[in-house]
Amino acid sequence: MGGAGEQTVERCCAGMDCNCVSDxxxxxxxxxxxxxxxxxxxxxxxxxxPGSRQIxxxxxxxxxxxxxxxxxxxxxxxxxxxxxxKDPDEVxxxxxxxxxxxxxxxxxxxxxxxxxxxxxxLHKTKGKRFTYKFNFSKVVLVNYPLxxxxxxxxxxxxxxxxxxxxxxxxxxxxxxxxxxxxxxxIQSLFPRLPDSARGTSLFDRGTTAPAPEGDKLRLDAFxxxxxxxxxxxxxxxxxxxxxxxxxxxYPWGFNPYLPGAFSLNxxxxxxPGSLYPxxxxxxxxQSSLSQLPHPFSSLLPPxxxxxxxxxxxxxxxxxTNGTAGGQPVRLIMPPYPGSLSLGRTDVGTGASLGERAExxxxxxxxxxxxxxxxxxxxxxxxxxxxxxxxxxxKLDPESDSDLEITDLSDSSSENxxxxxxxxxxxxxxxxxxxxxxxxxxxxVPPPISSLPPxxxxxxxxxxxxxxxxxxxxxxxLSPSVALHDRHREKETLKMIHS
DNA sequence: TGCGGAATAT
DNA sequence: ATATTCCGCA
Numbered sequence: 001m002g003g004a005g006e007q008t009v010e011r012c013c014a015g016m017d018c019n020c021v022s023d024x025x026x027x028x029x030x031x032x033x034x035x036x037x038x039x040x041x042x043x044x045x046x047x048x049x050p051g052s053r054q055i056x057x058x059x060x061x062x063x064x065x066x067x068x069x070x071x072x073x074x075x076x077x078x079x080x081x082x083x084x085x086k087d088p089d090e091v092x093x094x095x096x097x098x099x100x101x102x103x104x105x106x107x108x109x110x111x112x113x114x115x116x117x118x119x120x121x122l123h124k125t126k127g128k129r130f131t132y133k134f135n136f137s138k139v140v141l142v143n144y145p146l147x148x149x150x151x152x153x154x155x156x157x158x159x160x161x162x163x164x165x166x167x168x169x170x171x172x173x174x175x176x177x178x179x180x181x182x183x184x185x186i187q188s189l190f191p192r193l194p195d196s197a198r199g200t201s202l203f204d205r206g207t208t209a210p211a212p213e214g215d216k217l218r219l220d221a222f223x224x225x226x227x228x229x230x231x232x233x234x235x236x237x238x239x240x241x242x243x244x245x246x247x248x249x250y251p252w253g254f255n256p257y258l259p260g261a262f263s264l265n266x267x268x269x270x271x272p273g274s275l276y277p278x279x280x281x282x283x284x285x286q287s288s289l290s291q292l293p294h295p296f297s298s299l300l301p302p303x304x305x306x307x308x309x310x311x312x313x314x315x316x317x318x319x320t321n322g323t324a325g326g327q328p329v330r331l332i333m334p335p336y337p338g339s340l341s342l343g344r345t346d347v348g349t350g351a352s353l354g355e356r357a358e359x360x361x362x363x364x365x366x367x368x369x370x371x372x373x374x375x376x377x378x379x380x381x382x383x384x385x386x387x388x389x390x391x392x393x394k395l396d397p398e399s400d401s402d403l404e405i406t407d408l409s410d411s412s413s414e415n416x417x418x419x420x421x422x423x424x425x426x427x428x429x430x431x432x433x434x435x436x437x438x439x440x441x442x443x444v445p446p447p448i449s450s451l452p453p454x455x456x457x458x459x460x461x462x463x464x465x466x467x468x469x470x471x472x473x474x475x476x477l478s479p480s481v482a483l484h485d486r487h488r489e490k491e492t493l494k495m496i497h498s
Numbered sequence: 499t500g501c502g503g504a505a506t507a508t
Numbered sequence: 509a510t511a512t513t514c515c516g517c518a
Contacts, residue, residue, distance in 0.1 A: 054508085054510080054511085057510085057511075099511085099512090103512090103513085104512080107513090107514095108511090108514090109512095110499090110500075110501090111501090111502080111511085112510080112511055112512075114501065114502065115511075117502095124500075126500095130499085
């Protein structure tokens with residue numbers, strides 16, 4: 001081990017519980033961070049899943065990525081979702097701090113990252129040192145299978161996200177709030193919804209189900225969830241047509257370059273006029289939601305319905321709203337990439353080709369790109385450099401999320417290779433994806449058919465039709481999406497109200 | 499550098 | 509389950 005580890009000892013892990021001092025010393029919320037910025041409770045695995053309660057590495061990576069002050073350590077670079085670990089030792093060190101593993105080093109950390117390959121959370125950008133790429137489309141609920149909305153509070157954000165912890169995972173406090181709060185959270189998320197919708201309509205409460213999971217979110221209230229609308233977040237200008245082969249990126253649902261995704265600074269490639277709506281959210285959840293295919297917008301109050309003004313693109317700056325406190329989340333429905341013309345460049349190029357098949361799955365199918373855990377806070381912490389901070393405390397918003405990847409598309413990959421992967425290890429994931437249709441559960445993930453054929457970029461097919469608003473997203477289009485959205489929103493609202 | 503198996507830890 | 513550790517291989 002590298003030198004990285006030793007210093008961490010100073011504040012980490014002293015014992016069973018790791019007395020990482022950081023939590024003691026640091027204010028609960030970094031000053032600059034929008035209060036409450038942290039991953040929502042739903043991002044944490046239920047207690048039932050013991051092993052997964054701690055922050056996951058990919059989540060941690062996203063955290064760093066969204067912090068400006070870590071730009072010299074790790075940053076988005078290159079392709080969509082692609083990031084470069086500029087200072088492996090530091091990243092490892094930070095990870096070690098978080099996990100209270102003083103002896104963490106890049107070798108070990110990278111091993112963990114490699115495990116993500118199969119899970120398709122990440123893949124390596126071949127040919128580029130320390131460069132990996134997120135497959136955000138999968139970084140969606142696995143724990144809370146998106147489709148299994150019943151249990152997926154994935155959008156349950158709490159405006160007050162746990163007070164965001166900056167504390168290391170090992171800190172007990174981090175664990176506050178659990179899935180059990182999700183219902184409450186969701187309600188807080190959509191304060192303006194009629195109670196009927198929020199409190200009741202949105203949930204099909206199992207009469208008996210006490211468990212958090214007992215309250216099922218009505219899927220029908222969130223059409224998009226079922227529509228599988230693709231959520232390509234990549235700015236159109238960056239997107240390229242689906243290259244037949246790999247060199248294309250995933251149509252991820254998450255667009256790091258998207259302004260609300262992470263702090264702007266981290267989104268070097270975001271074209272100024274991106275089509276995306278300008279809603280940005282200071283808090284991760286919001287960001288996350290913003291990435292969701294709009295359905296959520298249905299839940300928003302009319303004036304704010306995401307679809308709203310898509311035109312506004314630019315705006316962002318995260319944070320603008322300071323919302324953290326409780327403002328409603330706005331949702332954005334990203335346009336279908338397919339309609340866009342892209343012209344991505346680098347991407348694949350060589351690198352991609354070389355990648356393992358898994359790498360390109362168009363996975364995208366999943367419409368939710370939830371991953372955006374952006375905080376708009378980059379600025380926050382003051383620009384201490386990580387290194388400078390080394391000894392100091394690091395302020396990370398806590399966020400252990402347990403999001404896992406659910407890839408509907410998995411099934412759909414165009415690559416045969418993916419199958420391999422799927423078969424090999426994903427069966428378990430498959431289980432997780434379930435669609436609850438009005439009470440019925442589909443097991444899912446029917447293959448979203450696969451990938452976007454070259455010609456039709458739009459992979460999105462929903463695995464299963466969902467009830468209410470007939471999702472008819474044409475596989476190709478985007479412009480229409482907005483209309484569809486609205487339509488759906490209306491429909492949704494009706495449903496909710498009814 | 500990067501990969502992935504195996505054993506082990508939480 | 510998700511790493512963490514080691515380690516041999518390329």
